[in-house]
Amino acid sequence: MQTAFRMENLSSGYEQVRVFEGLNLSIEEGKVTTIIGPNGCGKSTLLKTIGRILKKQQGTVYLQEQNMQNLSSKDIAKKLAILSQTPVAPGQLKVEELVAYGRYPHRNNVNRLTKKDEEMIEWSLSVTNTLDFRNRELAQLSGGQRQRVWLAMALAQETSILLLDEPTTYLDMAHQLEVLDIVNSLNEQHGCTIVMVLHDINHAARYSDHLIAMRQGVVIEMGTPNEILCADVMRKVFHINARIMEDPATKTPVCYGYDILKEPTDEH
Amino acid sequence: MRKNTSRVFVLTISILMLFIVGASYLHITNGVFDMSVIDVVKTLLRIEPNPKFDLVIFEFRLPRIVIAALVGIGLGMAGVVLQGITRNGLADPGILGINAGAGAAVVIFMFFFQLNLVTADMSRWVSILMMPMFGFIGGAMAAALIFSFALKNGHLDMQRLILTGIAINSGFGALSLFLSLKMNAQDYESAAVWLAGSIYNANWIFVAAMLPWLIILGFYVYRKSYLLDYFQLEEDSITSLGIGVEKEKIKLLLASVGLVSACVSVSGSIGFIGLMAPHIAKQLVGIQHRYVMPASALIGACLLVIADFIGKTVFAPSELAVGIVVSIIGIPYFLYLLVKSKA
DSSP: OOEEEEEEEEEEEETTEEEEEEEEEEEETTSEEEEEOSTTSSHHHHHHHHTTSSOOSEEEEEETTEEGGGSOHHHHHHHEEEEOSSOOOOTTOBHHHHHHHTTGGGOSSTTSOOHHHHHHHHHHHHHTTOGGGTTSBGGGSOHHHHHHHHHHHHHHTOOSEEEEESTTTTOOHHHHHHHHHHHHHHHHHHOOEEEEEOSOHHHHHHHOSEEEEEETTEEEEEEOHHHHSSHHHHHHHHOEEEEEEEETTTTEEEEEEEEEOSSOOSOO | OHHHHHHHHHHHHHHHHHHHHHHHHHHHHOSSSOOOHHHHHHHHTTSSOOHHHHIIIIIIIHHHHHHHHHHHHHHHHHHHHHHHHHTOTTOOTTTTTHHHHHHHHHHHHIIIIIHHHSSOHHHHHHHHHHHHHHHHHHHHHHHHHHHHHHEETTEEOHHHHHHHHHHHHHHHHHHHHHHHHHSOHHHHHHHHHHHTOOOTTOOHHHHHHHHHHHHHHHHHHHHTHHHHHHTTSOHHHHHHTTOOHHHHHHHHHHHHHHHHHHHHHHHOOOOSHHHHHHHHHHHHHOSOHHHHHHHHHHHHHHHHHHHHHHHHHTTTTSOOOHHHHHHHHHHHHHHHHHHHHHO
């Protein structure tokens, strides 16, 4: 198997605070991998570190078996795109203009879009169903529309790897699935490698090939949705008693109810 | 859509040019000594040259208008860059203390060197040409100080940037004042006039001193202006696109410090132009910086030529420093922006 990311002895965090330490982990290419875990477990930090948004403190990250340290930021931008948790752009910016920003790593002339640029923008808009409001200003969009536009910008970057940091936060139930369906089709139809952070474990189980379960900066367990979304792992990772069954429609495990664990099992 | 924006841009630029020409016309014909258009045109085209007109136009009024326009261009561009990289619409070279830093350096320069150099003609040239250099060092020092205090976890904290800017501003202002008080009476007077932001003693040497800086750095920031579009996104998204955020910001910051210093070294500290011009430009041509940049430059030029004309005529025969006129217009505008940004 080809790895999209391989981490060796990776440590990262903010200033004096170490979020995780000595992590060794591989993420497979062409698959959807989702990192889950309670708040503050380091899942976003991990995603940001492998996406070089956050500087690692120690260790090595290999991007498609190349040491990321030896790649220029622009070269990395041609291989992976990151959609951050709370992206910001001026409200007067038009949808199409924002999506065109995604072409930056491929552009030589900064003032003129090439035919290839135009094609990629067109494709990104159509995949994310945002063609209808391409000429609208960002301020006029709903939350769901805006999130799809941001996704379109990441797609315009024309990368085989996509990192998404909680792409469904603040969206209602239908719009959450809309975004995840787009992500799913990118993986199935275009072979994109997806690494994302999700809060909803049912979504994670339904849309992922692999789950990485973290707690307090440590990877507790890694495996298929069926291996991770089970009472035992949920107890260790979230400190909950989860009631789990298989959704007959999607054939994936769902947690249909849970209680907070009275007596924590680990170090506390 | 794109075509539309560029048409608006061309129109805006043309109108601004007309404004500048109009203001220059008023400026050149009015004053202690009124001249008719025909006199001015004749003098400029060298038809029946009249030494009296020559003196007024070429030695007094023309260099003054040229300096006003150049300083306006420099401050207008620097303002766009600073507002772009700080993502703060209230950033201005004056508020951030870069003016004050450059000003203090120039006062130090005057204090130590100018004293001995007033007479010899050649060295006067050299010293005036050196002033922007000194201004740059002072401005860069102020910028470095502000940024080192505003840096938190390797990222620029915008609130701290503004606050330290204000502190640095008063610090360097106090230093300038202290040094100018230590000067002899004659030097003090010229320093004081200069500190208030005035260009009435403009001459061609000043133009020569600042022009190369303005051309080189102006061209540089214009070429980099597309980056300012990206800088309106939050830092994670910019990094994700493969832009070296901190590196590019520092380069642009240094370029704008250079622009401001060149301006300050010939005109003293003129605030608010760098604040107002970019805002007006964005109202007119939208938010794409390759349009905003030239528009803001011309608006800056326009504002300064008009302000200098007002300063020259309203209280004639005595003159009001152009920096003061600009502040009178600028402070209400600043407050207006502050109120608007809260709403």
